[in-house]
Amino acid sequence: MIINPGNLNESFDMPNVERYKNIKEYCDRQGVTLVAVSKTKSAKAVEALYKEGQLDFGENKVQELSNKASGLPPGIRWHMIGHLQRNKVKYIASFVHLIHSVDSLRLLKEIEKRAKAAGRIQDCLFEIHIAKEPGKFGLSASGLREILESEEFANMEHVRICGLMGMASLTPDSEEIRKEFRGLRKLFEEIREEYFKGDAHFKELSMGMTTDYRLAIEEGSTMVRIGSAIFGPRA
Numbered sequence: 754m755i756i757n758p759g760n761l762n763e764s765f766d767m768p769n770v771e772r773y774k775n776i777k778e779y780c781d782r783q784g785v786t787l788v789a790v791s792k793t794k795s796a797k798a799v800e801a802l803y804k805e806g807q808l809d810f811g812e813n814k815v816q817e818l819s820n821k822a823s824g825l826p827p828g829i830r831w832h833m834i835g836h837l838q839r840n841k842v843k844y845i846a847s848f849v850h851l852i853h854s855v856d857s858l859r860l861l862k863e864i865e866k867r868a869k870a871a872g873r874i875q876d877c878l879f880e881i882h883i884a885k886e887p888g889k890f891g892l893s894a895s896g897l898r899e900i901l902e903s904e905e906f907a908n909m910e911h912v913r914i915c916g917l918m919g920m921a922s923l924t925p926d927s928e929e930i931r932k933e934f935r936g937l938r939k940l941f942e943e944i945r946e947e948y949f950k951g952d953a954h955f956k957e958l959s960m961g962m963t964t965d966y967r968l969a970i971e972e973g974s975t976m977v978r979i980g981s982a983i984f985g986p987r988a
């Protein structure tokens with residue numbers, strides 16, 4: 754069988770470099786960080802994009818993240834974007850760049866403990882539930898405030914809170930999505946004012962995926978997490 758190398762990029766696994774470059778350019782122009790979501794894609798696919806200059810990659814499973822990280826250049830910044838179980842924090846605590854999905858005080862306490870053991874300060878975002886669907890993950894605004902006001906949080910020295918993350922409803926209704934992103938932005942600003950005044954690290958608003966990243970950027974996102982537009986076969 755003859756394989757035309759020109760068609761390799763069309764496979765399900767490899768990134769679509771042209772589409773990637775367009776998205777990257779758009780994000781750069783807006784001053785937004787692009788996290789390329791490489792879940793279910795091979796280490797080879799990540800490497801191909803890394804060679805194009807992409808440094809930030811997102812994964813939603815601990816096992817997959819640590820497997821890929823172990824075989825790839827240490828310059829890659831790995832983002833944990835999926836639900837994180839406490840008993841798995843230890844597998845990524847020595848190297849993960851940013852955890853987007855902190856949704857409980859118990860999880861944050863475990864991250865504090867593991868970061869301390871690894872001699873690191875771990876950057877984290879709180880995941881906020883903004884979608885209409887009753888999802889399992891993400892904090893409410895009051896749940897977030899409860900954590901921020903706890904004595905346990907006040908005593909943590911190895912976690913650094915860099916902002917908030919949220920996922921909009923799965924709906925074609927762009928006004929609904931916009932409303933949800935706008936609400937998260939508002940909460941972000943309130944929380945910054947109330948709890949992180951003068952803290953330059955609290956600056957990230959991780960919102961926007963393949964279908965809604967332009968909307969998210971219009972509503973103030975500083976970090977988008979894009980998978981299928983970069984790696985997927987469809988336009």
Ligand SMILES: *Cc1c(COP(=O)(O)O)cnc(C)c1O
Pocket residue numbers: 790792813834835962963964978979980981982
């Ligand atoms: C998969 C995933 C993404 C990327 O989704 P796409 O629609 O493929 O861009 C973003 N954020 C989280 C938390 C994800 O699990």
